[in-house]
Amino acid sequence: MAELRLEGVGKRYGGRGEVVALEPVDLAVRDGEFITILGPSGCGKTTMLHVIAGLVPPSTGSVWLDGTDITDLDPRDRDMAMVFQNYALYPAKTVRGNLEFPLRMRGVPRRERARRVEEMAHVLGLTPLLDRLPRQLSGGQQQRVALGRALIRRPRVFLMDEPLSNLDAKLRAQMRGEIKRLHRQFPITTIYVTHDQAEAMALSDRVAVMNRGVLVQVGPPAEIYHRPSHVFVAGFVGAVPMNLARVRLHRVEDAVECLFPGGQRAVRVRLDGTPPADAAAVLGVRPQHARWAARPSDDGVPWIPAVVEDIDIVGEESYVLARVEHGPLLSVLDRAGTAAPGQSIAIAFEPAAVHLFDEATGHAVPVERVTAARRGDSPAYP
Ligand SMILES: Nc1ncnc2c1ncn2[C@@H]1O[C@H](COP(=O)(O)OP(=O)(O)OP(=O)(O)O)[C@@H](O)[C@H]1O
Numbered sequence: 097m098a099e100l101r102l103e104g105v106g107k108r109y110g111g112r113g114e115v116v117a118l119e120p121v122d123l124a125v126r127d128g129e130f131i132t133i134l135g136p137s138g139c140g141k142t143t144m145l146h147v148i149a150g151l152v153p154p155s156t157g158s159v160w161l162d163g164t165d166i167t168d169l170d171p172r173d174r175d176m177a178m179v180f181q182n183y184a185l186y187p188a189k190t191v192r193g194n195l196e197f198p199l200r201m202r203g204v205p206r207r208e209r210a211r212r213v214e215e216m217a218h219v220l221g222l223t224p225l226l227d228r229l230p231r232q233l234s235g236g237q238q239q240r241v242a243l244g245r246a247l248i249r250r251p252r253v254f255l256m257d258e259p260l261s262n263l264d265a266k267l268r269a270q271m272r273g274e275i276k277r278l279h280r281q282f283p284i285t286t287i288y289v290t291h292d293q294a295e296a297m298a299l300s301d302r303v304a305v306m307n308r309g310v311l312v313q314v315g316p317p318a319e320i321y322h323r324p325s326h327v328f329v330a331g332f333v334g335a336v337p338m339n340l341a342r343v344r345l346h347r348v349e350d351a352v353e354c355l356f357p358g359g360q361r362a363v364r365v366r367l368d369g370t371p372p373a374d375a376a377a378v379l380g381v382r383p384q385h386a387r388w389a390a391r392p393s394d395d396g397v398p399w400i401p402a403v404v405e406d407i408d409i410v411g412e413e414s415y416v417l418a419r420v421e422h423g424p425l426l427s428v429l430d431r432a433g434t435a436a437p438g439q440s441i442a443i444a445f446e447p448a449a450v451h452l453f454d455e456a457t458g459h460a461v462p463v464e465r466v467t468a469a470r471r472g473d474s475p476a477y478p
């Protein structure tokens with residue numbers, strides 16, 4: 097059992113505490129949970145992990161493990177294992193020697209050590225490599241030894257700081273699968289740090305998104321993706337970035353019309369609660385939730401006239417990049433694959449998949465999840 101809780105944990109550096117590495121944060125990690133700290137470089141991920149490990153004392157707050165305050169406990173007494181980005185294997189020890197070392201340090205008897213090494217090597221596909229030295233291994237194999245060495249003594253908490261960032265893209269994807277499988281086999285409470293949103297989404301039970309020392313949103317991957325609570329999360333998560341465009345909200349009866357700076361109607365939505373009158377907001381729509389046509393159809397939603405500037409090919413899919421006059425450049429999934437630069441098109445958003453954020457605070461403005469404005473409310477095309 098290992099349930100980890102951070103209560104108001106913050107960290108400041110500098111003589112007068114002028115560098116805020118981590119704003120006070122509350123976070124509860126369930127026993128056996130795999131949680132990822134996701135955010136850009138310098139946002140405080142490593143700081144949080146080091147406070148949990150006891151390598152760095154927090155400036156405020158406390159760290160709890162299974163109901164015990166461990167804030168001042170020595171790192172060696174926390175029973176946590178950490179894998180760093182620059183994992184250092186013992187160069188003069190074989191794979192077997194590296195895996196065995198933590199058990200030796202804890203005085204585990206020889207036969208038990210041998211059994212656990214065999215087991216871990218089998219799980220990680222390292223059995224044929226047990227007698228090799230680290231320099232005789234590929235990067236991915238070395239990384240697997242580092243993971244095995246950390247896990248072999250079954251720590252209460254497993255901490256990983258960007259453990260895959262030294263590997264190439266293909267190996268990263270493969271190791272991602274291995275880490276997931278490993279966690280299923282040994283469900284140890286895990287905190288995994290990465291700046292790679294795809295990695296976070298693929299691995300985690302929950303993702304904790306950080307920006308500039310602030311924990312912005314914590315939730316399961318699907319929630320983070322579909323219901324971002326802040327414009328930062330909306331922009332950071334997703335293989336293809338969400339369209340984020342400035343709009344003015346204009347109240348029309350019981351709904352609001354979102355207008356681009358040039359006055360073009362973008363979409364009409366209903367808000368949960370009273371729509372603000374003429375407020376500034378940021379409209380967010382994923383390219384997958386927008387469609388385009390050479391000619392708009394009469395289906396009751398506003399169609400946005402735009403001119404294709406470019407076609408972006410991302411693997412199997414391609415995206416149309418089209419400019420709205422006096423408005424934003426929009427990215428739209430190109431299902432038909434027939435758009436050409438210079439072509440005039442019309443774009444429509446799925447009202448049910450539209451996000452709105454307060455322009456000043458970045459916080460989500462709750463949108464009522466209804467489909468389309470009522471037919472005949474307004475002309476389909478201006
Ligand atoms: N010992 C220190 N003294 C002063 N400032 C520090 C110290 N350690 C970290 N910082 C600052 O705290 C902030 C957070 O650093 P941290 O290493 O936690 O970021 P990170 O999210 O892990 O970034 P990366 O993805 O680049 O590893 C940064 O602005 C960093 O410069």
Ligand SMILES: [Mg+2]
Binds near residue numbers: 142143257
């Ligand atoms: Mg870091």
